[in-house]
Amino acid sequence: MSIASVNYSSNGAVSPEPEFPSAQLSIRNVTKVFAGKRDIFSKLSGKTSRDFVAIEDISLDIEPNTFVSIIGPSGCGKSTLLNMVAGLSPVSQGEILLNGSPITGPGPDRGMVFQNYALMPWMTVEENIRFAVETVFSKLSPKQINRAIKEQIQLVGLEGAEKKHPHELSGGMRQRVGIARALAINPQILLMDEPFGALDALTRGFLQSEVERIWEQQRKTVIMITHSIEEALLLSDRIVMMTRGPAARVDEILEVPFPRPRDRNTIDQHPAYHDLKAEMESHLFRETRAVEESRIR
Amino acid sequence: MAVSQPTLTKTKGANGSAPWLNENVKALGLFIISLVLFLLFWEIGANLKLFAKGMPTASKTLQELWWWSTHPFFDNGPNDLGIGWNLLISLRRVAIGYFLASAIAVPLGILIGISPIAYKAFNPYVQLLKPVSPLAWLPLGLYIFRDSEKTGIFIILISSIWPTLINTAFGVANVNPEYLDVSKTLGASRIRTIFKVIIPAALPNIVSGLRISMGISWLVIVAAEMLLGTGLGYFIWNEWNNLYIPNILVAIFIIGLVGLILDNIFGALEKFVAFGRKA
Ligand SMILES: Nc1ncnc2c1ncn2[C@@H]1O[C@H](COP(=O)(O)OP(=O)(O)OP(=O)(O)O)[C@@H](O)[C@H]1O
Numbered sequence A: 001m002s003i004a005s006v007n008y009s010s011n012g013a014v015s016p017e018p019e020f021p022s023a024q025l026s027i028r029n030v031t032k033v034f035a036g037k038r039d040i041f042s043k044l045s046g047k048t049s050r051d052f053v054a055i056e057d058i059s060l061d062i063e064p065n066t067f068v069s070i071i072g073p074s075g076c077g078k079s080t081l082l083n084m085v086a087g088l089s090p091v092s093q094g095e096i097l098l099n100g101s102p103i104t105g106p107g108p109d110r111g112m113v114f115q116n117y118a119l120m121p122w123m124t125v126e127e128n129i130r131f132a133v134e135t136v137f138s139k140l141s142p143k144q145i146n147r148a149i150k151e152q153i154q155l156v157g158l159e160g161a162e163k164k165h166p167h168e169l170s171g172g173m174r175q176r177v178g179i180a181r182a183l184a185i186n187p188q189i190l191l192m193d194e195p196f197g198a199l200d201a202l203t204r205g206f207l208q209s210e211v212e213r214i215w216e217q218q219r220k221t222v223i224m225i226t227h228s229i230e231e232a233l234l235l236s237d238r239i240v241m242m243t244r245g246p247a248a249r250v251d252e253i254l255e256v257p258f259p260r261p262r263d264r265n266t267i268d269q270h271p272a273y274h275d276l277k278a279e280m281e282s283h284l285f286r287e288t289r290a291v292e293e294s295r296i297r
Numbered sequence B: 001m002a003v004s005q006p007t008l009t010k011t012k013g014a015n016g017s018a019p020w021l022n023e024n025v026k027a028l029g030l031f032i033i034s035l036v037l038f039l040l041f042w043e044i045g046a047n048l049k050l051f052a053k054g055m056p057t058a059s060k061t062l063q064e065l066w067w068w069s070t071h072p073f074f075d076n077g078p079n080d081l082g083i084g085w086n087l088l089i090s091l092r093r094v095a096i097g098y099f100l101a102s103a104i105a106v107p108l109g110i111l112i113g114i115s116p117i118a119y120k121a122f123n124p125y126v127q128l129l130k131p132v133s134p135l136a137w138l139p140l141g142l143y144i145f146r147d148s149e150k151t152g153i154f155i156i157l158i159s160s161i162w163p164t165l166i167n168t169a170f171g172v173a174n175v176n177p178e179y180l181d182v183s184k185t186l187g188a189s190r191i192r193t194i195f196k197v198i199i200p201a202a203l204p205n206i207v208s209g210l211r212i213s214m215g216i217s218w219l220v221i222v223a224a225e226m227l228l229g230t231g232l233g234y235f236i237w238n239e240w241n242n243l244y245i246p247n248i249l250v251a252i253f254i255i256g257l258v259g260l261i262l263d264n265i266f267g268a269l270e271k272f273v274a275f276g277r278k279a
């Protein structure tokens, strides 16, 4: 990677010696409260709402070069947690440390992959990636920028589609662009919020294998939200299972011991596979049933 | 696959519709038939004096249309000017007023749209002024400028500013938040976000605002010119004073045609900036 040598401190994000050498990202007693509406206009229109505690007192340490999946019932606060790590949404209590320094806002040391791709429709594939590279590495020469873009396009297998606009691409191709754009800024951590959620099963399986291949090459720290047990088992080193909201917590963290590189066709032959799967299924089933029951009452 | 191919062509043939008889061809046929019927009805009706007294026949009107369009540029003084000159005069007024309006509305709309507070604070002004009839501004314009030319441009400006302003502000205020998140996670500066993300994202709204404004300008100019000295509106007014209806019909046709062309230009522009989005 030619852009790996660029110093991040020029972009305002600092990377001093880590306080806790083992943890790259450290989430400490984080709580998220969405403030209710209590201003005069809401009071006059009778539309006041109470504070909502989405996440309560979550702590989690993530070592470098690990692939972490977060799984939990729908609406439990997974996106909320990821957005706080991304710096898009402030923490209400506690703190999140990246290499020992607290996260105060978004920054290019964390790359984000969005569920609905979030590609700029007016930019071609190449321009979408270029926007990211030029924003983050504004000091590079045009030649270096072009090389960095080309590298990413090759990495995710988008050769030949450079001049196409997103609306001319399939969902799978679009998410490749999304991944390439996130990787192009050479982040320390890759954040993915249900990256394959909008894809059909076949494309999904194919892209999972692609992500597995790319991850073997770069071994970046990844935090991925998913609803799919198989996906989590195929890709992750650790799986974080969250309880239902409100005031969601971390219920349990599973270590996934399968050797790498992994193959989706043979992974279920590992002796621990079915136990892990059964454990996750029962957790998700229990939490989802509780959510549904609380809805009926 | 090889089996399904022949059945596919067979079902198409079985439908019995020849390939050249598609929807567009049918619509064109219906259009021509209805036009012929309309002209026949008009011609016969006018000859039988079924309509108002002095109503010209279709053939007379078409003759006039032919004459005016083959002699567009002659100049025998302000009351006898070729229709081409009048058209150019009207277009020039529209162009100046519309350009000024857009040059104000687009940047102002962007500024208002970027700030949610400004958006809410300035909305009442826009909503109040938008529905005012353009002609209500005429006396004010004449009083301020004491000049018919400037008044015409002023009226175009004041009535075509609102749709562009509203649409621009709306488009900017409602940019897909995901695009802004992308920009934020990359650490893009505010200026870079505005020029590289917010404005391009709002462009479909801006262009449809410009399209509506153009339509309004063209509507307003004809009405305003009836009270001014030259242009297509004055041409109609003048022919009304001469009580020569065929020329009025000719002018109506030309005004409609030019409006149609202008609208199509902006329609094409809308498609050009859409990139698969619906405006
Ligand atoms: N801006 C907000 N204001 C108020 N409440 C919010 C806001 N954003 C999210 N919430 C609430 O916080 C809870 C968690 O939302 P979040 O989107 O993080 O869930 P999720 O786990 O990502 O769900 P899903 O699996 O459906 O994506 C939900 O109950 C949601 O209604």
Ligand SMILES: [Mg+2]
Pocket (backbone or CB within 6 Å): A078, A079, A080, A193
């Ligand atoms: Mg979510």
